[in-house]
Amino acid sequence: MVVKKRQYYGFNGFHMPPVPRAPRSARGRGLNKMKVEDSQICAFELLASLAGKLLQESESSASSNASEANDQPIIGGGGGVKFEQDDDRPLKAECLDHGSCGESALFTQFSSPNSDQKCLLNEFPHAESNLFLERSSMITNSNSSKNGGADLKSVICKSKSACENIPGKVEGSSDSRMSCDGYVDNGLSRQKRCDRLDTRGLIVDPCSSNDPMEMCMKFPALINSVNNVELPSCRDPVPSASIPRHRNGTKLGIRDDDENFTRCNKPLTKSKAFRPPQRIGDRRIRKLLTSKYWKVAPKLKDCEFSKPAFLEGGVKSHYLKRKLCYSRERYQLNTFYKRRKFTDHSVVVTSDGGFSSESVCNSPDKNMTGDKNGASIMFHDAANGVSSSVIGHQASFHSKDSQVKFSIKSFRVPELLIEVPESATVGSLKRTVVEAVSAILGGGLRVGVLLHGKKVRDDNRTLLQTGIASNENLDTLGFSLEPTPVQVSPPLCTEDPPALLPCDTSQLISRSPATPIVDSGVSDALPDPPPLTNLDTNIESNRESVSFHADIVTDNTLSDSRALVAVPPVNAEELAMVPLNQKSKRSELVQRRTRRPFSVSEVEALVHAVEELGTGRWRDVKLCSFEDADHRTYVDLKDKWKTLVHTAQIAPQQRRGEPVPQELLDRVLAAHAYWSQHQAKQHSKNQTATLKITDAHAVRNGVEDIQSI
């Protein structure tokens, strides 16, 4: 894989250390890299120093200078960047190169969504594009206007207030620095937030219903888009801020967004030193990318990195820090596919636009408390206002039939396995991911119902029968998105045949090797995945297949599902546990060799060789009897022997696969016994060995077998 670790470092990197260099060197990177970075760093430092000067000046000049400062902030905290600020492109380029600041990265994104991004966007076409536009516009404004400071600020404030619900803090300061901070802090998250904010203001709040019960489907990646777009799904409730806490830093291995990553990358690199966890992710990604694992997130303190002096401004650093943390985590959340497990604590958007960290959705209690028997399955559809209608509806039913309330925070999403050649570009990687996702989505989705972690397969049973009728059990209820078994074979490509397999580690789908997706080496083509469209269709069509109460499965649900956000009700514990598995779960990256059962003749040859050579000399066995069988390694032979021995020791009824003649099995046992005794070390002659084996064999099996020898 080409993807370097650093790319995925995630958000940690947020801060820009005054002395960027240190961390890196400490890290001990490859030589090449080091060199490059150093040079970059130098440049960066220069810029930084300049920035610092500028900052000072501006400060000294005091209020009047606000305009001056304005520009800087926008650019991203990086004072250094400032110079070039006028020109978007250049600037951006610079920042990135330096890799010093996430902020800059941010900038970049705004300024130029590239094709790659588009790819991702494709998945959520509407939304993303909109977002971009918005962002762009925002930035543009700020930059262009001399007064920009004010504008920018306002924007920021707005976003903050909206998101954070902490209006007061931001508002007050009009300092250019503040604005900077805002930018910096938020970094990526910020963008999104802004989007949301804007959206919020503009659009009717999907979650408008104050009702906490609403189902919140979260689709991290999509969230933004959702907001902007008309999509029904609930908006992500800003989880970024609140959720994180609970989860405390869980991190996804793969994250959806390039955007985020892009920005984060550099910074992360630095932070890497303190955050081992991320690294793991990288590694994993590096190989392939599976978003499967959650990592333990960095502790809160990680978030508290020191800020660059120039950034520290009137704004409360604490606040900022927090924000950063959130942002970072948020990203994590966003990972869009991968199985996610959430805690009960999910954040819900409150009617006022504020977020609450408390879990509203999840806990049925809260919402449902009111009426235990009441029916309320709510799917929250902001756009359509479905939720409300549904609710009302149910209420009416209420008396008739006991109703079960469901609050679906998210869906569990199947794992994706992606492989791309190292030579692939990041862009192609992105596209590959898109394709992979598209393939799955395009193939159709089904919703699975999990109770106590187990899949409920019987669609015909009633909820009551299934045991999900009682409110108590709702916690253990989960929904998963599953690709339809019949998958459309995805497009393949060049270089390596990477395979994409939707894999469900446990409860979801079984691996479908059938769906290999390869990166289309085609570079720039903008990936335009029609899939989205299909999705709807598919979902729609599949709807019926989903069986549990039809009521529950609504369009909203489905459509939301496309967002791929899943939040099954799970315990916090689970969350913690799931994550670190990376290791245990060998990344499916390397695809397993195809299974090739040993034929009887092969077994024969193996047995013969072992009889002569004994166990413990697998290489010789290989040379002796499987010289030509490239696919049989000595390890394979050894393993086969192992299984043969086992097979020979169990009852015939328990054996599976192509039956091995008892005769051979007997020889296996005999040889095994013999060589066990001899410690397999003696180089006894073949003949001798054979003889002995024969004896042993005879002994074991009785006279009748002798003839076989």
Added chain:
DNA sequence: ATTAGGG
């Protein structure tokens, strides 16, 4: 590179 074992 092999071996030995556990998964």
Added chain:
DNA sequence: CCCTAAT
């Protein structure tokens, strides 16, 4: 079959 540790 895979993965690792130990040779």
